[in-house]
Amino acid sequence: MTFWNDPINFIAGWLRSVFTDWGLTDGPANVITSLIGIVVMILFAMLIAIALVWVERKVVARFQDRLGPNRIGPFGIFQPFADIVKLIIKEDITPAGADKAVFNMAPVMSLASVILIWAIVPLASKIYGVDINVGVLYLVAVGSFGTLSVIMAGWASNNKYALIGAFRMVATMISYEIPMVVALLIPTIIAGTMSVKGITEAQSNLWFVVLSPLGLLLFMISAIAELGRSPFDLNEAESEIVAGFHIEYTGMKFGLFYAGELLHAFTFGGFMAVLFFGGYGGFFGLEKLSAFTWLSNPFIELVVFLVKALIGYWIIMWVKYSMPRIRIDHMLTFNWKFLTPLAFVLLMVTALFDKILAPTQFYVLGMFFSNISLAWIVIEILRRISKRERIEHERNAEPVIQVAHP
Amino acid sequence: MTPDQIIFLLCAALIVSSALMVVTTRNLVHAALWLVAALFGVAILFGLLQAGFLALVQVVIYIGAIAVLFIFAVMLTRREMRDKGPQVNQNWGIGAVLALLTFGGLAYILSSWDGFSSTAKAIPLGTDSLMMLGKALVSPDAFVLPFEVASILLLAALVGAVFIASASKD
Numbered sequence: 001m002t003f004w005n006d007p008i009n010f011i012a013g014w015l016r017s018v019f020t021d022w023g024l025t026d027g028p029a030n031v032i033t034s035l036i037g038i039v040v041m042i043l044f045a046m047l048i049a050i051a052l053v054w055v056e057r058k059v060v061a062r063f064q065d066r067l068g069p070n071r072i073g074p075f076g077i078f079q080p081f082a083d084i085v086k087l088i089i090k091e092d093i094t095p096a097g098a099d100k101a102v103f104n105m106a107p108v109m110s111l112a113s114v115i116l117i118w119a120i121v122p123l124a125s126k127i128y129g130v131d132i133n134v135g136v137l138y139l140v141a142v143g144s145f146g147t148l149s150v151i152m153a154g155w156a157s158n159n160k161y162a163l164i165g166a167f168r169m170v171a172t173m174i175s176y177e178i179p180m181v182v183a184l185l186i187p188t189i190i191a192g193t194m195s196v197k198g199i200t201e202a203q204s205n206l207w208f209v210v211l212s213p214l215g216l217l218l219f220m221i222s223a224i225a226e227l228g229r230s231p232f233d234l235n236e237a238e239s240e241i242v243a244g245f246h247i248e249y250t251g252m253k254f255g256l257f258y259a260g261e262l263l264h265a266f267t268f269g270g271f272m273a274v275l276f277f278g279g280y281g282g283f284f285g286l287e288k289l290s291a292f293t294w295l296s297n298p299f300i301e302l303v304v305f306l307v308k309a310l311i312g313y314w315i316i317m318w319v320k321y322s323m324p325r326i327r328i329d330h331m332l333t334f335n336w337k338f339l340t341p342l343a344f345v346l347l348m349v350t351a352l353f354d355k356i357l358a359p360t361q362f363y364v365l366g367m368f369f370s371n372i373s374l375a376w377i378v379i380e381i382l383r384r385i386s387k388r389e390r391i392e393h394e395r396n397a398e399p400v401i402q403v404a405h406p
Numbered sequence: 407m408t409p410d411q412i413i414f415l416l417c418a419a420l421i422v423s424s425a426l427m428v429v430t431t432r433n434l435v436h437a438a439l440w441l442v443a444a445l446f447g448v449a450i451l452f453g454l455l456q457a458g459f460l461a462l463v464q465v466v467i468y469i470g471a472i473a474v475l476f477i478f479a480v481m482l483t484r485r486e487m488r489d490k491g492p493q494v495n496q497n498w499g500i501g502a503v504l505a506l507l508t509f510g511g512l513a514y515i516l517s518s519w520d521g522f523s524s525t526a527k528a529i530p531l532g533t534d535s536l537m538m539l540g541k542a543l544v545s546p547d548a549f550v551l552p553f554e555v556a557s558i559l560l561l562a563a564l565v566g567a568v569f570i571a572s573a574s575k576d
Contacts, residue, residue, distance in 0.1 A: 027408065102435075102436075132458050133534060133536050142465075144465060144470025144474070148442065148473070151474065151478075174471075
C-alpha cells in the first residue's frame with residue numbers, strides 16, 4: 001500500500017500510528033482518525049461548492065449571452081471569494097415575529113442534508129466515506145431532511161411569500177420523490193445491489209444508460225424537480241412570490257441555502273454519473289489491458305468522476321436556463337398522471353426482462369429495445385390523447401365568423 | 407466506555423428529552439419538530455444495532471413522510487398555533503403512578519430474561535442482512551403471508567382514500 005495506490009488509507013494508517021506513538025490506545029486513535037476523515041470530506045465538498053459558484057455564474061452568463069464575472073482574477077475565478085466576503089459583512093436580519101431557533105436552524109439543516117449525501121459518494125474505488133448496503137435508499141432518506149428544512153424556513157420566517165414558497169417546494173418534493181425512488185430501483189435491479197459502489201462496479205463493462213435510457217430520463221427529471229430548479233422552480237418564482245422560502249434570509253444564512261443548492265445540483269450530477277454512466281470507472285473493460293492499468297489509479301478515477309459529475313451538472317444547468325417555468329397544476333399532473341405510471345411500468349418491464357434475458361446473449365439488445373419501445377408506446381398514447389383533446393376543444397370553441405370584405 | 411456506548415447514551419438522552427418536549431411545549435409546530443428529533447434518535451439506535459435498512463426506513467417514512475405531513479396539517483389548521491389551556495388535568499397523579507408501574511413491571515420482567523445481561527453475539531462478517539430480510543419477506547416458509555396481507559390492507563386504504571376524495575367532488 002503506497003500513497004499513489006490508496007491515498008486515504010495510507011494517510012489514515014500513518015495518522016493512526018502517530019496517535020498510538022503519542023500513547024493513545026487503538027480505540028481513541030481510530031475514533032480521532034475517523035473524525036479527521038469526516039472533516040476532510042466536508043471540507044472537500046465545501047471547496048467544490050465555492051468553485052461551483054464561479055462555474056454557475058459563468059455558465060449562466062454564457063447561456064444569456066453575457067460575459068459573466070471577469071474582473072477579479074483571470075476569467076473572474078476569484079469572484080466567489082469576493083461573494084463570500086460580501087455575504088459575511090452583510091447585516092444579519094431576523095424578521096419581527098420570526099421563530100428564532102427554527103429560523104436559524106433551517107439553513108444549517110438545508111446544507112447538512114446535502115453534505116450528508118457526500119458520506120456515500122464513491123469518488124474513486126478507494127476514496128469514499130462509507131459503502132453501505134442500502135446506499136440508494138440513503139440518498140432518499142437524506143433528501144427528506146432537505147424537505148424538512150424548507151418547511152422550517154418557510155414557517156419560521158413569518159412571511160406569507162415564504163410560506164407559499166415552502167408549500168410549493170414541499171408539494172414538488174413529496175410528489176417527485178416517488179418517480180425518483182422507482183428510477184433509483186432500476187439500477188438496483190440491474191446491478192443486483194443497493195450499494196452505490198456495487199452499482200458502479202457492475203458498470204465496469206457497460207454503462208447502465210445503454211440498458212435503461214428511460215431510467216436515466218426519469219431520474220434526471222425527478223432530480224431536477226427535487227432540486228427545485230427550473231422548470232420546477234415554483235418555490236422561488238420571482239414574478240409571483242419574490243424569492244420563496246428563503247426570502248427573509250440575509251448574509252451568510254442565505255449563502256448556506258445558495259451553496260447547498262449548488263452542491264446539491266452537483267451531487268445529483270454525480271449520482272447521474274454513478275447510477276448510469278459508470279461513476280469513477282466504466283472504461284468498458286479497458287483498464288484490464290496491461291497498457292491501461294493506470295486507469296484504475298485512484299487519482300485518475302477521482303478526475304474521471306469529477307468530470308462526469310460536472311457534465312451532469314452542466315446538463316442540469318442547461319435545462320435550468322433554457323426552460324420556462326411550469327404551472328403548478330401542470331407540475332402535479334405531469335407527475336401523477338404521466339411520470340409515476342411510466343416509472344412503475346418501466347420498473348416492471350425492467351424487472352421482467354432482466355430476469356428473462358439475463359442468461360441469454362440478447363440481454364443488452366433486449367433491455368435497450370424494451371426501453372425504446374416503451375418510450376414509443378408512451379409517445380403514441382400521448383399523441384392520441386392530445387389529438388382527441390384538440391378535436392374536442394375545436395368542437396367546443398366559438399365558431400369563427402367570417403367577415404366579408406368589400 | 408466504548409464509542410458505541412457514548413453514542414448510545416447521547417442518543418438515548420436526545421430521545422427522552424425530545425419526547426418530553428413533544429408533550430410539554432405549547433407551540434404545536436415545535437412539538438412536531440421535537441417529534442422529528444425523537445424519531446431521528448430512534449433511527450440512530452437502529453443504526454447502532456447494525457440494522458442500517460431499518461434506520462433508513464425509519465428516516466424515510468417517519469421523518470420524510472409522516473412528520474412532514476404532521477407539520478403540514480398543523481400549519482394549515484389554526485392561525486394562532488399556541489395552546490393556551492392547562493396542560494394537565496386532575497388525573498395526572500394517577501397517570502404518573504401508572505406510567506411508573508408499567509416501567510417498573512417491564513424492567514422487572516426483562517431483568518429475569520437471560521438476554522438482559524449477556525452481551526449480543528457479533529454478526530458474522532459478510533452477512534448481508536438486507537438480502538436475508540428480502541428473502542424472508544417473500545419466502546413461503548417465512549413471512550410471505552403477513553407481508554401480502556399488509557399490502558392488501560394498504561391497497562384497500564389507498565382505494566378507499568381515492569374513493570372518498572373523488573366522491574366529495576360531486
